[in-house]
Amino acid sequence: MPTALVRKTWRDDRRALIGWAVGVAAFTTVYTGFYSQFQGAAQLKQEALPQGMLDFLGIADMLSPAGYLQATIFSLIGPLLVLMCAITLIARTIARPEEDGGMELLLVNPVSRPAFAGQRLAATAAAVTVVAALPGLLLLLLVPAIGLDIALSNVAAAGAGLVALVWCFTGIGFLVGAVTGKRATVLAVTGVLAVATYMANAISGMADGLGWLRWLSPFHYFIGTDPLHTGWHPGALLTLTAVGVVTTAIGVVLFDRRDVGV
Amino acid sequence: MTSDLAVLTEDLTKFYGDHRGVEGLNLEVGTGEVMGFLGPNGAGKTTTIRLLLDFLRPSRGRTAVLGLDPRRDKAALHRQIGYLPGELAFPGRDTAEDLLRFFGDARGGVAWSKVTDLAGRLEVDLSRPVRTMSKGNKQKVGLIQAFMHEPALLILDEPTSGLDPLMQQEFLAMVRDARSAGQTVFMSSHVLAEVQHVADRVAIVRDGRLVAVERVESLGRRAVRAVEIHFHDPVDPADFTDLPGVSDVVVSGPVLTCTVDGRLDPLIKAAARYEVVDLLSAEPDLEETFLSFYYHSEGAGDAHRTRA
Incomplete structure (x- = not known):
């Protein structure tokens, strides 16, 4: 049975969660479901766009089923949606109540500070994980249903990668919120970091001598390993998860040490 | 002795x-006591309370x-601990009932009849979302x-803010009941009148420092009162200006006005040398007494630099 605080956190996030879940599910279903109809357009798109642009957008090929899914679901809009969901929700764990004043009545919960932070985080992380897992879970149903020629194990690997990517940025967002207590700072720092590391991953593939950049980008560990073609890369997934876990742990420790609500 | 505090x-x-x-706050609140914590806005009341609750960590000193x-x-x-924040904001969009169930569950379960009793006493409808409530109902x-x-x-922290006078009375009754049940109450206010009828003692802070801790009934004894004496004949001001506790002496012919801090005895002894026609002593006003602690003391001028 989840604690009262965890249930309260879910209840307060309910509307946003349902909205994001519906949006992400609809996006995944619509894009995947129209694979055959989009093929003509995709071919045109691929021929019209210069190779450099395709590389930047993370599009290897739009014609094969794996290439199509990678280009549509996993390269830009999919991660963008689930990361926006994760970052806005993680900003609610500490920063938002601290700013709007609701924190005092949450923090009088008879649990220690670290336990308070842990429960808020656990509730939000669980919710965010569900949203982030939706594309992968839906694809596990849609891919065989539509008859796309991709190994389900590879679909699962890509789906897991999206979850790990979200954990990575959720941890970073939590850390920023736990330390600053400022919602705008969480959104700005985590958002800019996501965009910058996305670009770093994209640019590293285009310019000689910048290849090392991708090792700094979470997006490389998520999609740079090409899971839809090559399957599971546990090291990459663990790296993303580790970043999330470590930033979270640091966030809990620093939150336990600071003044709240001033 | 800590167990008594x-x-x-x-x-x-x-x-x-x-x-x-x-x-440098040294404060003791006895178990079962009702203590008023008084001071102007920005004197440090809320800071002290947040230190007691571990929202803030002290720069120095310790708390039990x-x-x-x-x-x-x-x-x-x-x-x-039951805590009422001074700047009340509720998390989420819950109805009052759902919110109170959350607080009850979080604290290990609370008999719902207790909640409905309190809601009845305070005349508040729990079925409405707290967000849509007036300040008083919140x-x-x-x-x-x-x-x-x-x-x-x-x-x-400022418990009566937003309550109408009738509900303030009900709140004070709740505080008295709490004391009867052996609970300790530590309540802040910037108005003495709010706490003088229920508090055993008041602690007064000004500019981040504790300036006085007094029993409520002894506040009256310290009162500064205005005194006016009518004599039969004109009097010499010099007979009154150097008396202990007497200040603001104004003599116009046979009428003397002054303010007296503390006992009236020195003034009465001095006046007795003349023929006294009438003597007026204004009832000591606790509010004025209270204000005099921080408005008429040194250092009051920089109170605005500190935070609540």
Whole structure:
């Protein structure tokens, strides 16, 4: 049975969660479901766009089923949606109540500070994980249903990668919120970091001598390993998860040490 | 002796950067006592309360609340504390009922009849979302969550703010009931009248420092009162100006006006040398007495630099 605080956190996030879940599910279903109809357009798109642009957008090929899914679901809009969901929700764990004043009545919960932070985080992380897992879970149903020629194990690997990517940025967002207590700072720092590391991953593939950049980008560990073609890369997934876990742990420790609500 | 004290602070100090919140606060609140915590806005009342609750960490000094360490024993301590924030904001969009069920569950279960009793006393409809409530009704919900689990210590920051006079009376009755039940109440206010009828003692802070701790009934004895004496013949001001406790002496012919701090005896003895026609002594006003503590004392001018 989840604690009262965890249930309260879910209840307060309910509307946003349902909205994001519906949006992400609809996006995944619509894009995947129209694979055959989009093929003509995709071919045109691929021929019209210069190779450099395709590389930047993370599009290897739009014609094969794996290439199509990678280009549509996993390269830009999919991660963008689930990361926006994760970052806005993680900003609610500490920063938002601290700013709007609701924190005092949450923090009088008879649990220690670290336990308070842990429960808020656990509730939000669980919710965010569900949203982030939706594309992968839906694809596990849609891919065989539509008859796309991709190994389900590879679909699962890509789906897991999206979850790990979200954990990575959720941890970073939590850390920023736990330390600053400022919602705008969480959104700005985590958002800019996501965009910058996305670009770093994209640019590293285009310019000689910048290849090392991708090792700094979470997006490389998520999609740079090409899971839809090559399957599971546990090291990459663990790296993303580790970043999330470590930033979270640091966030809990620093939150336990600071003044709240001033 | 710690077990007899619900709240103990020793040299409690909090700076925000160079900004002083409170400094060198030594405060003792006995178990079962109702203490008013008074001072102008920005004197450091809320800072002190947030230190007791471990929202803020002291720059110096230490605190024991119910004999526990606010940080180390936060979980055990907060189960026994009912807290009403001064700037009341509720998390989420819940109805008052759902919100109060959350507070009850979080504190290990509260008999719902206790909540409905309090709601009945304060005349508040719990079925409405708290967000849509008026300030007064929000304050009532805040009071219910503070009292609902019958905590050993109630920490109430400006509890009567937003309540109409009738509800203020009901609130004071709740405080009296709490004291009868052996609960300790520590309540802040910037108006003495709000606490003088229920408090056993008042602690007065000004500019981040504790300036006085008094029993409420002894506040009257310290009262500054205005005195006017009508004599039969004109009098010499010099006979009155150097008397202990007497100031603002004005003599116009046979009429003397002055203010007296403390006992009237020296003034009466001096006046007795003349033929006295009439003597008027204004009832000591506690509010004025209270104000005189911080408005007429040194250092009051920089009170605005400190934070609440």
